[in-house]
Amino acid sequence: MSAALQKQLDQLVRNGQAALLKGILHGIEKEGLRVDAQGHLSQAEHPRALGAALTHSYITTDYSEALLEYITPVFKRSGDALSFLADLHRFGYGPLGDELIWCTSMPCDIPDEESIPIARYGSSNVGQLKHVYRTGLKHRYGKMMQTIAGIHYNFSLPEALWPALQALQQNRDSLQDFRSEQYFRLIRNFRRYGWVLLYLFGASPALCSSFLKGRDHQLETLGEDTLYLPYATSLRMSDLGYSNKAQSSLGICFNHLQTYTASLHRAIHTPYERYDAIGLKVDGEYRQLNTSILQIENEYYSDIRPKRVAHSGEKPLHALHTRGVEYVEIRNTDINPLLPLGIDQQQADFMDAFLVTCLLAGDELIDDDECERISENLKRVVTRGREPGLTLQCNDSERSLAQWGQDILDMVSQTAAVLDKNEHGNTFSDAVAAQRLKLDDPALTPSAQILTLLxxxxxxxxxxxxxxxxxxxxxxxxxxxxxxxxxxxxxxxxSSLNDQARIEAEDSLDFDHYLADYLAQ
Known part of the structure; x- marks a missing residue:
């Protein structure tokens, strides 16, 4: 892995093409529950003064009407994305009045699921589709899981880089196919090494006890209202959070675009007995979009996704299959409650260097055995990541988390040095150096700092x-x-309110036919 990385970095530098890495594109999506001044989940509708959640480019909702989501445009500098995100918060606080944006990934105290309002997007067909999909999530997994919030870090390489990389690798595929395969190479290495991000930046070692009310669990108590694990890093990414037994049978380990899209397509069209028992349309009301393993591709929970911007009315899976991968969405990032935005510049710089490393490291495929090791390693890190002497599975042996982490950072350091030359500074190398300290001293991780404060x-x-x-x-x-x-x-x-009204006025199909056409793509 390290040799492949060094070879490609050396070739880019030697050919004067390393500067092509300077045009990396970034976007940030940040979720956050609206709560009242006492920390109770808001029961109010999405504020009209924030626009229409259906059509606003930057301010929308996720699962719940109270789960606000801020989305930045795409920027060449991650700092510009962070600045825009800060401005979205400043603008939003006005219409929110006394309400606050909950600053942690795990939700506030919620006495019962009935108090969680499902997001509504108006009367248009596309608005109904979004609402019914969320109603399906309620029936399939319960409402509580859908109140978990996170940060999605969207990342793409500059278009000018791909022909240069293709020439270096002497690849003869179409540029679209080559680009998609390289993004899947990045994704595979992210899956292998992404556990280090959970150790370094995981920020959900504890949660409100109401989140697990009535459920079996192995967490310890910290006072009357808090549950935790002493060495946890990210309970959000554990089995307590986004887990799905039905999806575990899909066996998607991201080797190729074709197999990835085929697997998701099959899941969307494969009936699942337990979901069939829920019913599709009961008493004239839709309970879910279909009774398959997945209603739509976005229901597949993963820590990273290949993405392509879809046309209006187009299914994301169709866009991806037809026009290839455009960017990747990193989904394992907790909201750090110690930071005003939940993420800062140093973390973004490290993410960039880490993701470029994943792109240029080895291109080995992931077999079934490695897929199981990846899952086991993630499980250990999110629940026991700071445990002294913890080991992870690597091939047929166990490796020290701390030592393996330093080896990964050795690779990221090579990439950071090249990125720093482009910027005539040391910010990327400094970001890597800061993470090394966390591997030397687990007390410096956000998860440890949070538990210490509690x-x-x-x-x-x-x-x-x-x-x-x-x-x-x-x-x-x-x-x-x-x-x-x-x-x-x-x-x-x-303009977003006007756009929603226009969409509702222009609908010509009834929802039954609209849904059938959408799912038939």
Whole structure:
């Protein structure tokens, strides 16, 4: 793996093509529950002053009406994406009034699932499709799991890089096919090494006890209202969070675009007995989009996804299959409650160097045995990642997490040095160096710092999260939104409401036929 990385980096530098890496594109999506001043889940509708969740480019909702989602445009500099994300928060706090944006991935205290409102997107067919899909998630997995929030880091390489890489590798495929295969190479290595991100940046070692009310679990208690594991890094990414027994049978390990899309297509068209028992349409109301293993491709939970921007009305899977991979979406990033935005520049810089490393490292496929090792390693890291002496599975042996982590960072350091030359600085190398300290001293990880604060201050997860949410709002509002940006966001609010009204007025099909046509793509 390391030899392949060094060879490709050396070739790019020797040929004067390393500068092609300078045009990396970034986008950030950040979810966050709306809560009232006491930290209770908001029961209010998505504020009209934030625009229409269906059609707004940057402000929408995810599963719940209360699960706000901010989406940045695509930027060449990750710092610009972070700046835009901060401005979205500043703009949003106005219409939110006394409400706060919950600053942790695991939800606030929610007494029962009935208090979780499912998001609504108006009366149009596309709006109904989004609502019925979420209703299906409720019936399949319960509402509580859908209140978990995270950060998605969208990443793509500059178009000018692909012909250069293709020439270096003496590849004769079409450029589209080559690009897709290289993104899947990145994805495979991300799957192999992504556990290190959970160790370094995992920030959900504890949660409100209400999240697991009535469920069996192995967590320990920390006060009356908080559950935790002493060495956990990211309970959000554990079996307590996004797990799905039906999906585990799919065996998707991301070797090729064709097998990936075929597997998802098959899952969308394969009936599943337990979902069939739920019913499709009962008393005139849809309970789910279909009774298959997956309603749509987005239901497949993974820590990384290959993506392609779809045309209006086009299924994402069709777009991906027809026009190839355009970017990857990193989905294993917890919201760090110690940071105002949940992510900062140093983390973004490390992510860039890590992802380029995954692209240029070895291109070995993942077989069934390695797929099982990957799953086992992720399980160990999210629940026991800071445990002294913890080992992970590597081929046919066990390796120290700390040593393997340093070996991975050795590779990332090589990439960081090349990226730094492009920027005439040291920011990428500095970001890697900061992560090395966490491998040497687990107390420096966000997960350890959070547990230390809970224990020292003798407060619950809810009390800690509420205080941090309030502090982050105050910090962000200390820098006022510029008049130009305020006007821009206000204009988008109005245009999104008009766009939703237009879509609703232009619908010509009834929903039954619309849904059938959509699923038939």
């Amino acid at each position: 224990q020292q201050q003798k407060i619950s997860h809810s009390e800690f999260s509420l205080a941090q949410s309030l502090a982050h709002r105050e910090t962000l509002l200390q820098t006022p939104l510029s008049e130009k940006r305020q006007a821009y966001f206000s204009e988008l609010t109005g």
